[in-house]
Amino acid sequence: MNDTQLHFFQDWFQHHILTFQEPDPLHQRSLDMKAAHTFRVCAAIDRIAAGLGLAENDRRIAAVTALFHDLGRFPQYQKYRTFRDPDSENHAKLSIWELNRHRVLQPLDFSERQIIRRAIFFHNRLRIPENLDPQTLLHCRLIRDADKVDILRVMAEHFQMEESMRNPVITLGLGTDTLIREEVYRLLFEGRAMSYAKLKTTNEFKVLQMSWVFDINFQPTFEILKERNDIGKIAATLPDTPLLREALNLVNDYIEKRLKDQ
Numbered sequence: 001m002n003d004t005q006l007h008f009f010q011d012w013f014q015h016h017i018l019t020f021q022e023p024d025p026l027h028q029r030s031l032d033m034k035a036a037h038t039f040r041v042c043a044a045i046d047r048i049a050a051g052l053g054l055a056e057n058d059r060r061i062a063a064v065t066a067l068f069h070d071l072g073r074f075p076q077y078q079k080y081r082t083f084r085d086p087d088s089e090n091h092a093k094l095s096i097w098e099l100n101r102h103r104v105l106q107p108l109d110f111s112e113r114q115i116i117r118r119a120i121f122f123h124n125r126l127r128i129p130e131n132l133d134p135q136t137l138l139h140c141r142l143i144r145d146a147d148k149v150d151i152l153r154v155m156a157e158h159f160q161m162e163e164s165m166r167n168p169v170i171t172l173g174l175g176t177d178t179l180i181r182e183e184v185y186r187l188l189f190e191g192r193a194m195s196y197a198k199l200k201t202t203n204e205f206k207v208l209q210m211s212w213v214f215d216i217n218f219q220p221t222f223e224i225l226k227e228r229n230d231i232g233k234i235a236a237t238l239p240d241t242p243l244l245r246e247a248l249n250l251v252n253d254y255i256e257k258r259l260k261d262q
């Protein structure tokens with residue numbers, strides 16, 4: 001991929017999202033939020049890729065993956081008025097469908113197209129399959145790291161905001177009940193992430209997001225996490241219990257540990 005092709009994709013994205021404009025400002029706000037998320041994921045992935053010292057071509061592939069990873073959010077919202085995949089469709093599949101429909105990746109050679117499509121396809125899975133080739137695996141990991149960094153930021157900002165200003169689409173319509181079942185913390189202590197489908201409350205969703213740290217792959221990502229401290233900001237909005245403190249210590253110790261091993 002060359003720079004001209006990368007710029008073509010960036011221009012195409014900018015124009016394409018305009019075709020999803022909504023007359024109602026409330027709906028437009030949900031789409032603007034996804035566009036802003038995309039641009040910040042592009043910035044994050046570039047920082048991670050640069051931090052890893054990746055070659056120019058891999059940086060461009062990463063940039064395109066980030067640019068298109070959530071493309072499916074636009075048709076998803078237009079059709080279903082939700083960002084909840086279980087109530088609509090898998091948005092990663094929709095992203096690929098949208099790319100294929102418009103033949104956007106056509107100018108690239110097959111192997112690059114395939115890497116980008118696979119990285120997008122697996123970006124929102126609980127786990128990545130084990131049999132991927134090294135370059136595909138690299139790009140799967142990059143987009144997953146960059147996406148998580150920005151989702152944590154969106155959540156931290158959302159929960160710090162005054163309640164009347166919050167956009168309910170962000171918390172996927174989960175209950176406002178403050179209960180956190182002990183098993184949700186227990187999964188975090190095991191260093192595993194819970195599946196979305198099992199969550200019951202918004203506070204459980206926050207604990208799930210704290211557990212994402214165990215799924216982060218690269219040192220430059222841990223640097224961003226430490227610098228921004230969005231996990232700490234999210235934790236500060238949870239009921240202060242011994243379980244929460246234990247969870248937060250575990251997460252912060254893990255970040256420190258990963259920053260130390262090179």
Ligand SMILES: [Fe+2]
Pocket residue numbers: 069070091123124147
């Ligand atoms: Fe996504």
